[in-house]
Amino acid sequence: xxPTRPRAAPDRCFQCGPGHNQGQCAKNIVRHPTATxxxxxxxxxxxxxxxxxEAAVHRxxxxxxxxxxxxxxxxAKRTSNLFRPRADVTTPGLDVSGLRGVVALxxxxxxxxxxxxxxxxxxxxxxxxxxLMPLVVPQLRTITLGxxxxxxxxxxxxxxxxxxxxxxxxxxxxxxxxxxxxxxxxGDHADLFTxxxxxxxxxxxxxxxxxxxxxxxxxxxxxxxxxxDLDALAKAVDGIVADRSWEGTRIDGVxxxxxxxxxxxxxxxxWTHDPGGATPSDYTGQDVYYRSLQRRETDxxxxxxxxxxxxxxxxxxxxxxxxxxxxxRRLWPRRYRRSDVYHRLVGLENRLGLVARVDRWRGRPARExxxxxxxxxxxxxxxxLRWFDDAVGMRPVWLCPLRLREPxxxxxxxxxxSYPLLPGTTYVNAGFWGTVPxxxxxxxxxxxxxVEARVTELGGHKSLYSDAYYDRATFDRLYDGANLARVxxxxxxxxxxxxxxxxxxxxx
Numbered sequence: 001x002x003p004t005r006p007r008a009a010p011d012r013c014f015q016c017g018p019g020h021n022q023g024q025c026a027k028n029i030v031r032h033p034t035a036t037x038x039x040x041x042x043x044x045x046x047x048x049x050x051x052x053x054e055a056a057v058h059r060x061x062x063x064x065x066x067x068x069x070x071x072x073x074x075x076a077k078r079t080s081n082l083f084r085p086r087a088d089v090t091t092p093g094l095d096v097s098g099l100r101g102v103v104a105l106x107x108x109x110x111x112x113x114x115x116x117x118x119x120x121x122x123x124x125x126x127x128x129x130x131x132l133m134p135l136v137v138p139q140l141r142t143i144t145l146g147x148x149x150x151x152x153x154x155x156x157x158x159x160x161x162x163x164x165x166x167x168x169x170x171x172x173x174x175x176x177x178x179x180x181x182x183x184x185x186x187g188d189h190a191d192l193f194t195x196x197x198x199x200x201x202x203x204x205x206x207x208x209x210x211x212x213x214x215x216x217x218x219x220x221x222x223x224x225x226x227x228x229d230l231d232a233l234a235k236a237v238d239g240i241v242a243d244r245s246w247e248g249t250r251i252d253g254v255x256x257x258x259x260x261x262x263x264x265x266x267x268x269x270x271w272t273h274d275p276g277g278a279t280p281s282d283y284t285g286q287d288v289y290y291r292s293l294q295r296r297e298t299d300x301x302x303x304x305x306x307x308x309x310x311x312x313x314x315x316x317x318x319x320x321x322x323x324x325x326x327x328x329r330r331l332w333p334r335r336y337r338r339s340d341v342y343h344r345l346v347g348l349e350n351r352l353g354l355v356a357r358v359d360r361w362r363g364r365p366a367r368e369x370x371x372x373x374x375x376x377x378x379x380x381x382x383x384x385l386r387w388f389d390d391a392v393g394m395r396p397v398w399l400c401p402l403r404l405r406e407p408x409x410x411x412x413x414x415x416x417x418s419y420p421l422l423p424g425t426t427y428v429n430a431g432f433w434g435t436v437p438x439x440x441x442x443x444x445x446x447x448x449x450x451v452e453a454r455v456t457e458l459g460g461h462k463s464l465y466s467d468a469y470y471d472r473a474t475f476d477r478l479y480d481g482a483n484l485a486r487v488x489x490x491x492x493x494x495x496x497x498x499x500x501x502x503x504x505x506x507x508x
Contacts, residue, residue, distance in 0.1 A: 046126040048101035053115060056098025057172075057180065057207050063095035064178050073176060073496040075205065094174075099207055102126045110213040111169065116146030116206040124307060132213040133303070135161040139310040140339040146206040152198055152419060152463055154373070154429050156253030156269055158402035159241045165197035165416065166405045167212040175204040176492025195487040198419035198479065200464060202500040203491055217271035219280065220253070220306040222299040224292075227264045230382035234428075236266060237401050238378050241426045253306075256399040257293055261389050265293045266399075275300055283312055284334055288324050290316050290396070314339045315398060317433055321345055367435040368444050369467065370394060372451060375402065375427040376460035384430065384458055391454075392447055398431035417480040418500070419461060427460070445469050464504040475501050 048056075067073055074093045099115040102123060106112070107130050114123055120134070121141035127133050134145075138153035147153075148164040149171070161167065170184045173192060183189035183196070196203055225246070227233040233256070240246055240254055246268050253269035278300045283289040289309045292299060301309060313324065321342060322328040329337075349355055356366070370392060376384045378401070385397065404415055404423050421427060436447055449469045455462055461478065462468070468475075475481060484500060 046102060046122075046129070047105060048103055048115070050103060052098065052101075053103045053208065056115070059095050059098055060174060060207065061178070061180065063092065064174065067092055067094075070494070071496075072498060074498070075201070094205065096205070103208060105130065107132065110215075111210055112213055113208055113210050114145050115208055117144050118146075119144050120148070121308075124304070127213055128216070128304060131215055133216045133307070134164070135167040135212055135214055136164045137307050138164065139308075139315070141308055141311045142338075142340045145209055145211070149197055149206060149209060151200050151465055154400050154402055156255040156267075156400060158400060158429075159254055159426075160244060160252075160403075160405075161214075162402065162405040163197070164211075168193075169210045169212065171196070171206045171210070172208040173204040173206050173491075176488070176497040177494070179491075180207070181491075191487050192491055194416055195418050195484060197416045198464065198500075199484065200500055200503050202484070202497050202503060203488060204497070216303050217273045218303060219272050219275050220301050220303055221270045221272050221276075222301065222306075223249075223268045223270075224297055224299070225266045225268060227266070228262050230258075230261055230264065230385050233258075233264050233266065234378055234381040237381070237399075237428060238426060240266070240268070241378070241401050241403055254401055257290060258385055258395070258397040258399060259294070260395055261386060263294075264399075267293060269306065271303070280305065283309060284337065286326060286329055288313055288316075311339045312337050314342045315431070315433065316396060318342055320434075365437040365439075366444065368438050368447050369435050370447055370451070371433045371466045372448070373429055373431045373463040373465070374451065374455045374460055375421065375429050375462075376455060376458045378426040378428050380458040380460070381428045381430075384454065384460070387454055388430070388432070388451070391450060392432070392436060394432045394434050394436065398429075400429040400431070402427050402429060417483045420478075420480055421461065464500075468504045470505055472501060472505075475505060 064073065075096055096117045099117040100122065101115055101118055103113040103115060105126060110132060112123070112127060112134075119142050120137055123145060124133060124137060136148075136153060136155050136157050138148050138155055143153060145164070149168060153164040170182055170187075171193070172180060172182050173189075173196065174180050175192075181189050181192065183193035185193055187193070192203060196206070223246075225236070227236065236246075237254070237256075240251055245251055249268070250270055251268050252271045254266060256264060256266040258264040280300050280302050281287070281292070282305065283292070283301075284305070289312065313319075316324075318324055318337070323332050323337060323342075359365075359367070374384075381399075388397065389395070402421075403426050404421055406415075406423070415421075415423060438444055438446075445467065448467050452462060452469060456474075456478065464479075470478065472481075479500065481501070488495075488497075488499070
């Protein structure tokens with residue numbers, strides 16, 4: 001059967017309204033057909049279609065077969081949102097060049113079939129045109145859906161929708177053994193399905209994921225609430241997660257920033273179709289989003305701009321490149337104010353070491369990279385933030401509450417063994433990204449080790465996209481290494497894929 005073609009309809013941009021077509025829209029949102037129960041599989045702008053997807057999977061499997069027997073299997077991928085060094089590999093990699101789009105969209109069921117290498121930027125462009133969005137949209141445009149599932153992701157809707165992998169209904173995975181299997185929560189490959197999140201490619205690579213979507217409004221109304229006390233902040237987070245409201249107003253998204261222990265803000269987001277006469281703010285120009293939290297009590301963004309509010313300045317990290325200096329910003333083209341551009345600049349510095357050379361020439365101490373996201377139970381949030389400010393001293397710190405969407409069933413301790421958060425527990429993600437001077441007599445990595453130890457003491461967990469220093473026994477205890485080993489023996493019996501510990505800690 002060929003693709004279903006939607007009924008003819010006028011151009012309509014979800015962000016701008018009827019009569020405003022894609023070519024005229026500054027947000028470049030795709031063509032929007034009128035609401036229909038049809039399942040679109042390629043006839044709508046932005047969808048790659050099933051035939052193209054099957055051809056891409058065929059090329060992927062051919063590239064697997066071309067890798068010499070016994071050689072490691074890796075993606076042929078030059079870009080990454082990881083912050084740990086990548087091992088040099090001389091063998092050919094997996095061809096994922098055709099796995100970058102949305103295969104199908106079902107507006108009635110509110111689901112989408114998405115290829116593993118599709119970025120959230122491209123995914124959102126398709127779903128917003130139908131008034132829908134993924135349940136969780138990570139903060140940076142070029143994070144891929146497959147990457148967010150195998151490597152975790154988080155955003156302001158995580159307090160009610162959990163993490164991205166929790167909205168996956170099924171996924172096709174190319175395993176280390178070269179098999180393509182369809183994994184679901186209750187199917188034949190349930191062990192792969194539940195162990196895949198936080199496995200970072202050590203079990204296989206997702207080629208297609210069917211995910212849930214939810215309705216979204218045209219605008220997002222924001223309220224920035226200041227807290228001068230970290231205990232009061234934690235108490236407010238706990239209440240918002242429980243009630244999904246604040247002072248009688250429904251809350252659809254919540255995150256926050258701690259500028260210092262006596263100045264923190266929660267940003268409370270509410271989807272709305274009514275701008276109330278306000279003009280949406282634009283933080284892709286001269287204004288910088290995170291600074292607005294200190295200046296404004298309320299704000300209004302389009303849904304599109306809300307989803308990418310952190311990407312333009314990579315949270316606040318663009319200041320390291322001078323991009324927040326008004327004089328530089330006026331000369332820095334908008335299209336290059338993006339997280340992936342900054343990430344490439346960091347990669348260039350890592351290769352050349354220019355800043356480190358200048359620091360040595362000026363007699364400054366070497367610096368340790370402290371780029372981490374950690375989750376701690378909400379009742380321990382204030383204690384962690386005070387410790388972090390005293391022991392590390394990096395500011396600001398990003399906050400994002402999260403909670404698993406649902407329990408795993410009677411007698412079950414955790415839903416996702418490779419990242420075992422407890423059902424019924426509210427956690428708060430703390431994100432901090434920068435460098436600190438290495439103290440005399442200290443080793444590079446000591447600050448990260450201290451963070452790991454403190455997070456563990458407080459009952460938390462750490463994401464593995466950056467530097468990790470755990471010993472093997474601690475790592476296996478925190479990330480259920482025994483279960484991961486059992487599943488890996490099934491789906492990668494010859495060890496063609498690098499193990500999780502080797503990827504995260506020993507950097508193989």
